[in-house]
Amino acid sequence: MSPTIGLPPPPAERCLDSSRKSRYRGGTLIAEDVHDLVEHQRRVADIDGYRPEPCGACGNPRVHAHTRPERHPRGDPSLPPVIEVLQFRCASETCGATWRVLPLFLARHLWHAWKAVERAVLPDAKPSMSAAPPIRARTEARWEARLGSSGRVLVMLLAMSGGVALESVSKQVGLDVTRGDVAVAYAAEARAEPGERLASLGALAHRLERGIRLM
Ligand SMILES: [Zn+2]
Numbered sequence: 319m320s321p322t323i324g325l326p327p328p329p330a331e332r333c334l335d336s337s338r339k340s341r342y343r344g345g346t347l348i349a350e351d352v353h354d355l356v357e358h359q360r361r362v363a364d365i366d367g368y369r370p371e372p373c374g375a376c377g378n379p380r381v382h383a384h385t386r387p388e389r390h391p392r393g394d395p396s397l398p399p400v401i402e403v404l405q406f407r408c409a410s411e412t413c414g415a416t417w418r419v420l421p422l423f424l425a426r427h428l429w430h431a432w433k434a435v436e437r438a439v440l441p442d443a444k445p446s447m448s449a450a451p452p453i454r455a456r457t458e459a460r461w462e463a464r465l466g467s468s469g470r471v472l473v474m475l476l477a478m479s480g481g482v483a484l485e486s487v488s489k490q491v492g493l494d495v496t497r498g499d500v501a502v503a504y505a506a507e508a509r510a511e512p513g514e515r516l517a518s519l520g521a522l523a524h525r526l527e528r529g530i531r532l533m
Contacts, residue, residue, distance in 0.1 A: 326494040330467040333427075334497075338529030343375045344408075344415035345528055348521040352421035353514070355397060362386075362404055368419045373408035380409035384416055389424055393434025395449040397423075422517050426524065427531060430457075432517035435533075439465055439498070440515060464533040465498035472500045472519070475526045483507055484522075497532055 338345055347370055352358050361367030365383050372379045384407035391397050405418040425432045430453070438453045439461050470493050477488035487507045491499050504522070505515035520532040 327466060327468045327496045330469075330471070330497065331464065334464065334467070334531045334533065335471040336529055337527050339527060342528075343413065344417050346418045346420055346426055346524070347374070348420050348422060348426070348524055350422050350518075350521045350525070353423065353511075355401070355421075355423075358401070358421040358423075362402055365404065368404045368406075370406060370417045370419060373410065373413060373415055374417065375415035376408060376410055376413040378408050378410040378413060381406045381417065382409055387418065389420075390429070391424055391431035391434075392429050393437075393450055393453060394423075394431035395451075396433075397431055422514065422521055425517070425520065428461075428533070432520070433513040435461060436513060436516045440502070461533060465501070466496050469495045469497040469500040471530060472497060472523055472532070475523055475530060476500075476504070479526055501532060 349361070349368060352361065369381055369383070371381050373381050383404060385405045386402045387405055389401045389403055390399060391401060401424065403418060403420055403424070405416055407417075408415045420426060423432055425435060428435060434450060434453065437450065438458050469491070473488045473491060473493055473495065476484040479485070484504075484507075487500070487503050491503050501516055501519045504510075504519045508518055510518040516532060523530045523532055
């Protein structure tokens with residue numbers, strides 16, 4: 319019998335539960351309505367499709383395209399090895415906040431795309447993508463550990479969000495749950511598509527409190 323039965327899950331690593339809101343003027347924004355590469359590339363080409371106006375830090379209506387950082391998502395054969403994203407800068411001299419915009423399918427702090435992460439760690443994820451490269455055992459173990467750690471902060475975020483559906487997720491799962499439990503309950507409530515079951519909660523948590531990570 320596992321010695322952890324009946325005990326709350328272990329605490330989450332600090333990097334997962336730390337808000338960045340008060341320490342950083344700018345940061346990353348997740349475009350939750352960008353589900354695939356085609357739409358991402360359309361918005362990168364158009365720029366206005368991604369432009370975050372007004373500035374989220376000072377409210378200035380003018381935000382300029384600034385740089386095009388590269389992301390190198392691993393593990394998803396439907397994505398190219400290099401994807402450009404857009405970073406914007408507030409036009410106000412006194413503010414100057416920079417905002418990097420990511421599509422929903424790119425995980426904020428992980429080397430792999432969300433689809434690859436989900437395939438590895440969610441037990442009933444579809445065994446598709448036979449062309450997908452295998453995930454290193456150590457990487458997978460780290461993901462498993464993070465999803466197995468306490469989801470208390472995530473549950474409290476959902477409970478305080480003001481959304482009825484989100485409050486209901488937090489009531490269903492209670493406080494002594496893992497991050498994985500919260501992700502599965504939220505994906506069911508939000509009817510998230512396969513491949514977006516982790517991405518959707520990751521994006522929501524970051525929107526509710528910038529910096530909070532699912533994993
Ligand atoms: Zn600003």
